[in-house]
Amino acid sequence: MTFEGALSIALPELILSIGALALLALGAFLGNKSTRLIASGAGLVLVVAAAAAVLGPRGAAFHGGFVQDAAAVYSKVVIYLISAVGILLGEPWLKRVKNSRFEYPVLILLAALGMGMMASAGDLISSYIGVELQSLALYVMAAFQRDDSKASEAGLKYFILGALSSGILLYGASLIYGFAGSTRFVDISAAVHAGAGTGVIFGVVFLMCGIAFKASAAPFHMWTPDVYEGAPTPVVAFMTAAPKMAALVLFARVLENGFPGAVKQWSQVLIAIAIISMVWGAFAGLAQKNLKRLWAYSSIANVGYALVGLSTGTQEGVQSMLVFMTLYLIDVTGFFACLTALSRDGRPMEKFEDMAGLMKERPGIALCMTAFALSGLGLPPFSGFWGKVYVFKAAADANLGWLAALGLLSSVVAAFYYLRLIKTMWFDPPAGRTDAAPMDARGVAFAAAAFSFPVVLPALALLDPLSRAAASAFGLN
Amino acid sequence: MEAIAFYVLAVVSVVAALMVVVSRNPVHSVLFLILTFFTAAGLFVLLGAEFLAMLVVVVYVGAVAVLFLFVVMMLDVDFASLREGFVRYLPIGGIAALVLAVEMILVSTAVAERGAASHVHAVVATGLSNTETIGWVLYTNYAYYFEAAGMVLLVAMIGAIVLTLRHKPGIKRQNIAAQTARTPATGMAIIKGVKIGEGIAE
Missing domain, CATH: 1.20.120.1200 (NADH-ubiquinone/plastoquinone oxidoreductase chain 6, subunit NuoJ)
Structure with missing residues (x-):
């Protein structure tokens, strides 16, 4: 393939990187006054990149290091659009706390670039570089409020544990390279076609531990509650959404493209991770008083559900993961948009007792949060229910009915904390007046809530064929 | 030898x-x-x-x-x-080290039995020094990774600046253009008729 052909396949990434560089240079000259301009530019770049992904040519480029297939396109569109929402939430918030810096949208662009690389990784090297690009940008964003000791702690904790997990991931990758003789997934799958030996299995397990850390699946979730609690709320909204999608798609890429011959070996590891995530996410969430920590545990449990889909190793399983994650991302972004919108006397409201009687004080936002809680609970007809239907059906079809039952049980346990939030908002006496909610965060919250109930039904009719086409790109049965 | x-x-x-x-x-x-x-x-x-x-x-x-x-x-x-915690953490650290050692022994025995990568295809012709070999592939086959690694370094640089650079107000910076544009008219004030022992006002 010619170099031009390769570049045209990687057009979305090219747009993102050139856009990020240009906006960075512009910001360096214009200073922090231009943040609004840079942020709108970055949002535009993300939308254009998503359009380029849909319209651009497909295929493998750079000697198989970059794969642009239906799965990559599907996940990139989701990732880029959700990242644009991250800018929409983050930039006005930073302006309100008087920390408006033009680097914030640029960092989101670069993180989105890393996530795009992860979604179309065809090689161990490109997956690693994508993971690293994405996480480095996130470490900086977690500590963006550098004068806040909690945010600095969150950034440092995230960085140190993230570096450790990258080390584990690299160790696994080097073992795989040593035993399979190639870093390219196509060649690896040919080498381990007849079944993986001990060395390769070691490598795969290490690699999976590294990616599970990035997706914050238990037992590699230790950083999640602390980082979510300390990091600025709009950053958390970004961190819970797009990076998880990218990590799960990377899981699918590595395992389905690289090790289709070793499904038996890796699926049991994935099942174990999924069970621990679902159960721990449900039980540990019961004891939380801070909503950001609570939603961290909820996200751990939700990654567990998505992994249930992946662990089946079937096309239906991959499709269920894609649908589940898409619906979950919108829910979780909406929830954190609500938290961004709420403050009392200029202080963010993050605790359960702050939410008391919110229904009387701010009925719009309280209704949105009720919708997200019910959706997280998996109550029909909210979007969370449909995601779980896909995942559990895929598990049941792959003779993993017991796993689906376990997931159902853990979501019954988790129902307690979702319902407690609703009870606090609706029936407890009001805790006092709240500040006026800013337009941007409220708009995102209302849009996400509208998606989570009525819009999800027509949207599913659209998502279903798209995600099926995406999942079929893995060539499974 | x-x-x-x-x-x-x-x-x-x-x-x-x-x-x-x-x-x-x-x-x-x-x-x-x-x-x-x-x-x-x-x-x-x-x-x-x-x-x-x-x-x-x-x-x-x-x-x-x-x-x-x-x-x-x-x-x-x-x-x-x-260093004080050394003895306290010795048991758990020892267990981790032991597990790692066992794993490495297992991996090495696997290598000894079956050989690691059995079919490594050389990317370029043999007979070149390995500096030359890396030079051959780094900007051709691996151009994508090379550029992407550059983006990672860029993020690290942005991060360092965002998290540590502070513009303090009230710092006097050198303005070379203003310095060279100084003329006797702007830089000096001639005061006449100063009395002895009184000095001049600021």
Whole structure:
């Protein structure tokens, strides 16, 4: 393939990187006054990149290091659009706390670039570089409020544990390279076609531990509650959404493209991770008083559900993961948009007792949060229910009915904390007046809530064929 | 001869690595770390990877270890108190080390039995030095990774600036244009008729 052909396949990434560089240079000259301009530019770049992904040519480029297939396109569109929402939430918030810096949208662009690389990784090297690009940008964003000791702690904790997990991931990758003789997934799958030996299995397990850390699946979730609690709320909204999608798609890429011959070996590891995530996410969430920590545990449990889909190793399983994650991302972004919108006397409201009687004080936002809680609970007809239907059906079809039952049980346990939030908002006496909610965060919250109930039904009719086409790109049965 | 060189380098490397952990003086630890890197570079030369050996010396000895040395000397870290937990953490650390050792032995036996990568295809023609080989592929086959790694470094740079750079108000900066544009008319004030013993007002 010619170099031009390769570049045209990687057009979305090219747009993102050139856009990020240009906006960075512009910001360096214009200073922090231009943040609004840079942020709108970055949002535009993300939308254009998503359009380029849909319209651009497909295929493998750079000697198989970059794969642009239906799965990559599907996940990139989701990732880029959700990242644009991250800018929409983050930039006005930073302006309100008087920390408006033009680097914030640029960092989101670069993180989105890393996530795009992860979604179309065809090689161990490109997956690693994508993971690293994405996480480095996130470490900086977690500590963006550098004068806040909690945010600095969150950034440092995230960085140190993230570096450790990258080390584990690299160790696994080097073992795989040593035993399979190639870093390219196509060649690896040919080498381990007849079944993986001990060395390769070691490598795969290490690699999976590294990616599970990035997706914050238990037992590699230790950083999640602390980082979510300390990091600025709009950053958390970004961190819970797009990076998880990218990590799960990377899981699918590595395992389905690289090790289709070793499904038996890796699926049991994935099942174990999924069970621990679902159960721990449900039980540990019961004891939380801070909503950001609570939603961290909820996200751990939700990654567990998505992994249930992946662990089946079937096309239906991959499709269920894609649908589940898409619906979950919108829910979780909406929830954190609500938290961004709420403050009392200029202080963010993050605790359960702050939410008391919110229904009387701010009925719009309280209704949105009720919708997200019910959706997280998996109550029909909210979007969370449909995601779980896909995942559990895929598990049941792959003779993993017991796993689906376990997931159902853990979501019954988790129902307690979702319902407690609703009870606090609706029936407890009001805790006092709240500040006026800013337009941007409220708009995102209302849009996400509208998606989570009525819009999800027509949207599913659209998502279903798209995600099926995406999942079929893995060539499974 | 090669076997002797290997054993000398290997023993020195392991002993130096051990000394990094056990020596009391942190500066000594860093110096032993440098020794470890050097012997590792020697091992790479024995393997025929002379470019990698040079990289280890330049990057790890030249940059990383010297940076460590600066950090150790400049930061006032109380290493004695850090060391206090050593005995307390020994059991759990020992278990982790044991697990790692067992894993490595398992992997090495697997290598010994079946050989690692059995069918490695050389990317370019043999007969080139490995510096040349890397040069051949780095900007062609691996151009994508090379550029992407550049983006990672860019993020690291942005991050360092975002998190540490502070513009303090009230700092007097040099303005060369203003300095050179000074004329006697703007730079001087001539005051006439100053009386002796009274001085002038500001």
